[in-house]
Amino acid sequence: MYNNIPELLRKEAVQRLFATNTFNNSWIIWKPEIQRILGDNFDENALLNLGDFLTQIFRTTGTSGRGQGELSGGGAAWESLICWYINLCTVGSRIVAVKKMSLVPEPIRDAITVNYGNFGCNTESDITILIFPNLPEYTQDINTLNIQNNQNQELPVLNRNGKLNLNALNFLASRDFQQYEIGIIQCKTNWNDNAQIPMLWDMIYSAGGFRGRNITIGKNGYSIQNIHQFTYSFVTVPSNQNQNYSSNQVAVKRVTNLSGGNYWGQPTEQHVAKSIKEIFTNNFNNGTSGIRNGIRNAIPKFNPNQVLSYFDII
Template identity: 45%
Template sequence: MQQNIIEYLREQSIRQLFATKGFKKAWRTWAAEIKGLAPLKTAYQLFNLGDSLRDIFYTTNTSKARSQSDVSGGGANWEALVCWYLNLCLIGRRTVVIKHNVKLMPPCINDAITVNYGNFPSNTESDLIAITFPDKLDYFCDKDSISIKDTNGDDIHKYKTNRSKYNILEILDALCIRDFNDIEIHIIQCKTNWNDNAQIPMLWDAVYAATNFRSGVSVGLNGYSITDVKRFTYSFVTVPTVKLEKIKKTSLCVFRVMYLSGGNYWGLPSEAGIANSVKEMLNRNLKTGSNDSHITTIKAFIPELGSTYNYFQLM
């Protein structure tokens, strides 16, 4: 089956989610909830799932007395649910969302978002990374047609031994290196509890926004930096698990994420002065991957949910 490298990356990203026990187990319950929210699977129903991600998540997050492992597992599931939803709405566009994983993350992208404290490189609090690729032929043609060399000038083999596995990481890295100035990077930090974690994205966004440091702090590694990409944003997405009546426009947790470069979002309908629905991230940060609206591109792939895109497990 012919497939461009962007859609192949998207498929690998989603299959990676379903390969984890926590997400796979939760999906058995979430799928039924999603079916109830989007019974006809229209473009608007699928897009508007962003307003109900909290409800979907809570169908498997009902325990009041949770252990630390429960909290950790819940956080991983929330990241995965957000990743699943965003990728669903991005099919057919040049943007892919992946969990921060060395198997799918192009090394030059990872280098660009690395923060260095003196001689110590630190990975950011980046649960999800959205990459928007440029409007160039190599990203639209069949992935087997791509011909590209590595930084040493050697041809990169398309497949590893015996054509068993596509060499996506090396090919993607070479493409990203070649087109680095035309790529967008969007970090999406996902947390279940808003109150406990609001300060973290505020500080990381401040680090990325700074252009000069007095101490030995720098952003970027091996010659790659976010200052050289086409666009960079840092966003925060929360469930939230805290009682909603405790979150007000004047709450400290709201102030802390109010001015993030990529915005702050939750798995609920937008509420002015507090947070936007996750679906609004698509228009604010992840829009440039197509000239068409998200509704238009979603509508185009719906007939293929049971075939080409069956890995989303919506049918």
């Protein structure tokens, strides 16, 4: 179950989070707080409900009395925490969250490229969500796979270092492109100063570009218009912790109609923001047969020396 292509990519994505000083230094403080919130003998509900506490967890690396721009680790730490949480809750599924764009298959990167004239730029994609097609190549153990390219040459799933062979992943993403689903998540610690950014990017993607202004989406024949589903979401701390948000505020209105919704790391507040734990059923339901079932089955595997111990939650 945990030796297929999505799970190999998930492991690589999470391990790369821990390879950064920002995440590692924060994790020293976050891990005890996460364990305190979960308690002993936690179940799938406790893990999923961590989404209601991510703001609280993130703020443990701040200093009392300091401003919103001085939270330890800043935006990179928040992005990493969200990426870790989404992967934690989607183990055993075809949903994978990736922070490093270099791990995203080339056809997917091409599809989300926005072109302004001859200049191609990447979106503000802090986290890219891949929902792999429900095909044997993505659900079966890699030891049973025989992937051949268009020249009938075998493409090994693993490279010499035992990591996922991205050439094989690029080939599959090209072959099965129309069956993929993509989610882009923009993460910001500050809501007030950044709400207009996801609003404008979502407008561009939803409109399919603006050809009259020579703004197009996609390259090399890949476009989000040709995939199964695309969503754009916003996830904030928010670091403006002394502010009470309401549905009438400009910052809230700017992200109300995003295709993927707006979320934060605390319980849902009606007409303001949903808890990040709601993003799974809202946007990624096609990639799983049940989030809670997947988490429940995975819990024993989080123990040290088990296949999912790389999450470092126990």
